[in-house]
Amino acid sequence: MCEEEDGLPYRASIPMLHATTPEADVLLVYEMNGKVLSRDHGYPIRAVVPGVIGARSVKWIETIIISKYECQFFFQQKDYKMFPPWIRWNNVNWSSQRALMDFPIQSVICEPGDGVVVKSGDVVDFYGYAVAGGGRGIERVDISINNGKKWLEAVRLPKLPIEAQRGYKDDLHRPHWAWTLWQLRFVKLETPCIVVVKAVDSSGNVQPASVDEIWNLRGVLNNCWHKIRINAPCPPPEVKEPGGADTAKIAAEDAKQRCKSPNDHADDEPTREFLDRF
Structure with missing residues (x-):
């Protein structure tokens, strides 16, 4: 207890x-x-x-x-x-x-996960949920594939019907307590990039962009934009021309120095050519 x-x-x-x-x-x-x-x-x-x-x-x-x-x-x-x-x-x-009661609007990207590796030009599907406190419904879910510079509206999935039990009738005007599931499919990406989700509820409340705006000593009600990073594949190692040294050893060492894992690109920024499209 x-x-x-x-x-x-x-x-x-x-x-x-x-x-x-x-x-x-x-x-x-x-x-x-x-x-x-x-x-x-x-x-x-x-x-x-x-x-x-x-x-x-x-x-x-x-x-x-x-x-x-x-x-x-x-x-x-x-x-x-x-x-x-x-x-x-x-x-x-x-x-x-x-004392706190209602929780604020919140949204989350569930798939793909943070840090996945995607080649530029590939198509990705995004899935997640949004929920608002106080029984307020979700009016809109927005997705950005360039860290909030431009937005796309996700599709809100319909709720599953409730089976009638002893005369119970589902009322569309009752409060919305459950998650609203959403999806955005067939999105072409240029990687690396930062993908962001934010939602708007039926009262017009929207998530803040940064935790700096809502920071508090207890750390409660943090509902700022949820972000994930999509990494680009590591570049292939450069193989040295055969010479006096062992070529395989040089290539292995070069690969180690250039790219240990996709996380090596955690601080990469989208290319200027990509950002200029928006």
């Missing part, structure tokens, strides 16, 4: 209105997909508070207290709060900020 600084069990709270509003879909869960919860998932019972930071979906629940006041313990009052970039540990005033 996770323990607080004072040695007591983990405790957290959400407003009563949030807990009792049907549209918020707050659950007390003892089964998942028809099976009893595993210990890792919170057995014997846990809370699920969708659209809200995970710290409010408490696992391994022992006690539920109805109170007039917000939880006053460590993880509610001195942990999950967001402060301005200039606040440091030596001048933080925990009571000056509210």
Whole structure:
């Protein structure tokens, strides 16, 4: 069990209105997909508070207290709060900020992975997900193959239909709690390059370009652009003309000096000819 600084069990709270509003879909869960919860998932019972930071979906629940006041313990009052970039540990005033609830919009490139090697001119498919807190839907997902200089709109994949159970009817106007999957296929690349994803939610919120804009001492709610690097193949080694020295040994040493792995190109920049196209 996770323990607080004072040695007591983990405790957290959400407003009563949030807990009792049907549209918020707050659950007390003892089964998942028809099976009893595993210990890792919170057995014997846990809370699920969708659209809200995970710290409010408490696992391994022992006690539920109805109170007039917000939880006053460590993880509610001195942990999950967001402060301005200039606040440091030596001048933080925990009571000056509210406990976090909704998480911000976020998007991720799942495939290909960071650091893959692709030849210039090859075609690549990109896949990932986007999600927004508070039940807000995803309006758009943008992809850049040149580190944010020009953008392409990804295709948002339709959600899988929910099977009707005892009269349940899927309502398209209900809050959007789940990931929105997206794809962008048949993208021709010039490598090396940096690929970026950002998303926009139904309230017009967009991800910041850099973590510098949202840095905070707790490191929470970091939703800046997700980036991956696509590397170019290592150049072939130059084989020396046969002479007095051993040609194979020279070639091997030359290859070692020129390119040990694709990571040797981690700091490569796209060519000027490539950037001029945009």
